[in-house]
Amino acid sequence: AQKVTQAQTEISVVEKEDVTLDCVYETRDTTYYLFWYKQPPSGELVFLIRRNSFDEQNEISGRYSWNFQKSTSSFNFTITASQVVDSAVYFCALSEAWNNDMRFGAGTRLTVKP
Amino acid sequence: SAVISQKPSRDICQRGTSLTIQCQVDSQVTMMFWYRQQPGQSLTLIATANQGSEATYESGFVIDKFPISRPNLTFSTLTVSNLSPEDSSIYLCSVEDRGTSVYEQYFGPGTRLTVT
Numbered sequence: 001a002q003k004v005t006q007a008q009t010e011i012s013v014v015e016k017e018d019v020t021l022d023c024v025y026e027t028r029d030t031t032y033y034l035f036w037y038k039q040p041p042s043g044e045l046v047f048l049i050r051r052n053s054f055d056e057q058n059e060i061s062g063r064y065s066w067n068f069q070k071s072t073s074s075f076n077f078t079i080t081a082s083q084v085v086d087s088a089v090y091f092c093a094l095s096e097a098w099n100n101d102m103r104f105g106a107g108t109r110l111t112v113k114p
Numbered sequence: 115s116a117v118i119s120q121k122p123s124r125d126i127c128q129r130g131t132s133l134t135i136q137c138q139v140d141s142q143v144t145m146m147f148w149y150r151q152q153p154g155q156s157l158t159l160i161a162t163a164n165q166g167s168e169a170t171y172e173s174g175f176v177i178d179k180f181p182i183s184r185p186n187l188t189f190s191t192l193t194v195s196n197l198s199p200e201d202s203s204i205y206l207c208s209v210e211d212r213g214t215s216v217y218e219q220y221f222g223p224g225t226r227l228t229v230t
Contacts, residue, residue, distance in 0.1 A: 035219075037157075045157075045206060047219035091156060101172060102159040 002027045004094050006105035013082055014113050021077040021108045023092030029053075031097035034068065034075040039107075040088040048090075051075065082112045116141050116209050118222035126228045127197050134193045135225045137207030142187035145210040148180075151224075152203045160205075163190040197229045 003026040013019045025034065036048040049059060051068050059066045063080045079086050092105040117140040127133050137146065146163040161169040161182055169182035184190045194201050207222040 043204075044223055045208075045221040047221070050217045050219070093157075104156040104158065106156050 002029070002032075002094050002096055002101065002103050004092055004103050004105040006090075006092055006108050008108045009106070010109045010111070012111045012113065015084060016081050017112075018078060018080050019082050019110065019112075021079075021090050021092075021110065023075045023077065023105060025073050025075065025092075025094045027073075027094060027096055029096040029098055033095045033097065035091075035093040035095070036066065036075075036077050037091045037093065038088045039091065040085075048077075079110075082110075084112050084114055086110060087112045115218070116143060116211055116220045118207055118209060118220055120205075120207055120222040120225050122225060123223065124226040124228075126230060129197050129199065129229055131197055132193055132195045133197065133227055134191050135205050135207075135227075137190045137192070137222055139188045139209055143209040143211065144187070145212075146184060146190045147208040147210075148182065148190075148192045149206040149208060149221075150203045151206065157206070160192070163192075194227065197227075199229045202227055202229045 005024045008022055032053045034051045038046040038048055049066055056068050065078045067076045087110060089107045089109045091107045093102055095102040119138045121136045125133055148160040149157045150160055151157045159172050160175045160180055161171045163169050163182050163184040165184045165187055179195055181193045204224045204226050206224045209220050211218040
């Protein structure tokens with residue numbers, strides 16, 4: 001069965017520090033999708049990225065970057081030069097293509113202090 | 115982009131009753147999803163709402179408990195039936211946007227349900 005592990009429950013950094021949120025997944029499927037979402041204190045969910053299993057290229061979007069490594073079953077998320085507005089709970093998720101089943105990690109609460 | 119509204123935003127219901135949550139999107143979308151987020155917990159996908167056919171439920175969720183309607187490409191409802199305190203959660207509607215080469219997903223503001 002698929003599984004997503006976000007081992008870091010809480011992370012606290014000071015503004016302008018770089019921070020990496022870890023995501024490790026398990027799946028037997030060869031075709032799957034990986035996601036990251038942000039949930040700020042206001043509660044709304046924000047989609048950040050979807051990556052399919054055949055695309056191992058790293059993705060960069062502004063201060064955000066994602067490192068997908070199938071060899072270690074990881075899909076880590078890095079925020080460069082963190083800002084207070086980055087404070088949120090971040091969820092990693094896995095969706096298997098054959099059954100559309102989706103699993104979320106427990107989430108990592110990131111606090112960025114000024 | 116897509117703007118999603120949900121009604122009600124919150125409700126307090128008695129056990130044994132049902133609550134129907136509405137999800138309205140400002141554009142036509144193929145895929146609509148319903149998620150649940152229990153207090154302080156992560157998210158769980160309940161089902162995919164398909165237009166013109168029955169919803170596709172995830173493991174652990176059944177149609178009798180969570181009937182879903184999808185009458186058109188902009189609207190869906192989720193009913194949580196025979197409520198128990200364990201159903202107290204935030205319920206979220208979401209849509210995919212595959213209109214461009216870049217995948218996007220949008221979420222509604224959520225419906226906070228408290229069952230007493």
